Amino acid sequence: MIERPKTPLLDRVNLPSDLKALSDRQLRQLADELRAETISAVSVTGGHLGAGLGVVELTVAIHAVFDTPRDKLIWDVGHQCYPHKILTGRRDRIRTLRQKDGLSGFTKRSESPYDPFGAAHSSTSISAALGFAMARELGAGDVGDAIAVIGDGSMSAGMAYEAMNNAGHLRKRLIVILNDNEMSIAPPVGAMSAYLSRLYAGAPFQELKAAAKGAVSLLPEPLQEGARRAKDMLKHLAVGGTLFEEMGFSYVGPIDGHDLDQLLPVLRTVKARADGPILIHALTKKGKGYAPAEAAADRGHATAQFNVLTGEQKKAPSNAPSYTKVFAQSLIREAELDDRIVAITAAMPDGTGLNLFAERFPRRCFDVGIAEQHGVTFSAGLAAAGMKPFCAMYSTFLQRGYDQVVHDVAIQRLPVRFAIDRAGLVGADGATHAGSFDIAFLANLPDFVIMAAADEAELVHMVATAAAIDDRPSAFRFPRGDGVGVEMPERGAPLEIGRGRILREGGQVALLSLGTRLSEVLIAAEALAQRGIRATVADARFAKPLDRDMILQLARNHEALITIEEGAIGGFGSHVAQLLAEAGLFDRGLRYRSMVLPDTFIDQASPADMYATAGMNAPQIEAKVLEALGIAVVGERRA
Ligand SMILES: Cc1ncc(C[n+]2csc(CCOP(=O)(O)OP(=O)(O)O)c2C)c(N)n1
């Protein structure tokens, strides 16, 4: 178990500059304390545990050797940055991680000068670091070294190679640390992952190669002797380069990323001698030093609050299945009937539920790595060849594949089905992971069919509908978390395309909901009834094509029409407004309001709190109706 040292060094460290006074032996002690503090903090807050535990020694070594914040340390994704936050003046707030008004779970420029570049989506670090490096070369600002720390999973994304390609061409000093723990969220896939494993297996080969190049001193001490001995042998051998060297990087490694006796000398040497792009390959263990994390299938990637002694997580009980599970089970049922159905995930098999699909249909499920752009076009290729691809992505990550959605899918009218999980506000991951934009960025594409599930039963039908749409692209969206507990259909029945449904007849005001705000709308309608206001409630089901007949009827037969959706401006409400304007209904005095996410990025909190901030919970819907009808409420408190 984790033991707290008697004289904590961590108490003497507030900023990285405090590390400069510590000996290497003390840095080792500090690393142990930092690991214990990280575990303790995450046990209280929940969050990304395994990745941070894997970089504790790297974090200490980088801050001990380099001069942050002048040197720019850029963590890829940023989910491993908790130890970094503790060492950079944020220890006093570390138990507010991912909470409302607390520290972000990722790096964030507005939070600290030690976070020079924010992240949360992967594979951006080398590009950003190269930007800093070139700004330094051009004399801009007070910029020292630029150091990107990128994981092996994040190395599967095209952006990382685009950046290395550029860096190899520019040939300026740039430090990339490849944090290779042989894990993404799930075990990593792909040829690159296999290549890194071969480099790992070939550690002695690196000694030989370094010897061949006379670069022995760049190796950590324990490897130097072997390399020296190998030198004679090498006189007669030809030694090839790693992929990184072929791309213009010097390559150092692989080294043990938990051994400060290797990390410190390598980083010091690199700091003293690097004169171009250099990649340090560090081997680490995700979850290192905390047995329950090391033993977990995901190596403790993300966790709820937990008991430090047992590792047991505290999870809230639920009476309803998660939307993700309902999607996966529905897709499996459809796929049992149609062997053209295939599923695609970009490194999120568990998060999208496709792990279940893969168990049932291993040959029909593709994990393409963190490669959303490729995943979309790969799906388009499958569709063009007559398959029925379900491309399952989180709303926020689909953003990365937008040109592919437009150029490869929509323009060619290919029937790719986008299963968009984590639609709407997601909670603790905050603004970077909010699924705010997909309705807007898809609904403006000609011929797309776009659905939003109001509850988990609706989701079953939408999966069946998407399976049946074979002549054009389609998408259905659903939120993070559990359903509302409605009765579930035996199996999905395809919906009529572009038809909504009326759930409650009122007559005075019409509330037209798209997605899971429906339950809040129904609560608001009930509260309005208590005031004697009769509200009609409709579920649009489709953001595209719109149910024109239903919407025009609602507009003509009510004093006011209010739309509500879990998406940013420019989505469903804008399309409804366009329809109403074209039909001349504004000229006839219709009171129309559109409730959308506000034009601001909302920081992390619980989803309910975030929706309160967005003004989209039941009391705020009720207030919107009163305002639209011109009814003043005096002396009432509103949530
Ligand atoms: C563009 C994008 N797609 C997917 C994700 C979800 N995601 C977060 S971390 C992660 C795995 C990263 O693996 P790696 O870089 O090896 O870091 P590790 O967790 O192993 O330290 C994934 C897929 C993301 N953050 N960004």
Ligand SMILES: CC(=O)[C@@H](O)[C@H](O)COP(=O)(O)O
């Ligand atoms: C860092 C990252 O991008 C993922 O780990 C993400 O936090 C997962 O989110 P879910 O918990 O919604 O699957």
Ligand SMILES: [Mg+2]
């Ligand atoms: Mg990894």
